[in-house]
Amino acid sequence: MNSTAYGPFLFLIIIISICSLSNAWSSYDKRKRRDDSETCLEEYRELRVRSSQDYLNDFVDDSDEDDDSDQANFISKKSNYSNPSDDVSHSLEPINNDSGQEDDDDDENDPMVRESVCEAAMDNYGSIIGAPYRWRRRRSSSSPLPINAYSLAKYCPGGQEIKEMSEENENNCDIKKRQLIKKRHVRRSFRRAIRGVKRHDVKRHLLKKKEISKRKALRFMKKRFFSR
16 A cells, blocks of 8 residues: 555655656757867868868968069060050060979960950959959969059050059058958958859859860869859
């Protein structure tokens, strides 16, 4: 009879214990997920900082000596198809390229390259051109043509106006920040496009229909982004 009297109480204790264990497990799971999300967020922030530093090391060069060499290399290679209407005289000798990238010369000698670079610079000078940040040719791998106001002023129609506007914006901190953010976004978009995560139609068109390498597809994507 005693067991019958204590039966409901034991059942109630078991139910309460199960609910307590369930609540404890739920709170532990929520706390673990929150800790994991915080850890993931910290890793993501560290990755952003590290990628930003890598980006600056790869794409930004504040060296005046490097600026002059890149500008001379760029202008000398573009002097082959300068139009007489541009009223530009090139007195620089061709610079030898010992990097072993012979296939880059074919793309650089294409008149469409000059047209696309000029149009992109004219449309997006506030985001792409300006001191001190600018795109430059990397020696280690293929990259877009170096775009800066000083080389544009040499061979692009209207380049002198772009140079003057860039010099006026040199001390504008907001414009410098926008330049850096735009370039970081574009670089991430390049990688996603080549991996197939983004712009699948362009990747399919480049890699399947044209049957070109990923390096050339990356170069095409950069010019495509510049033209927007």
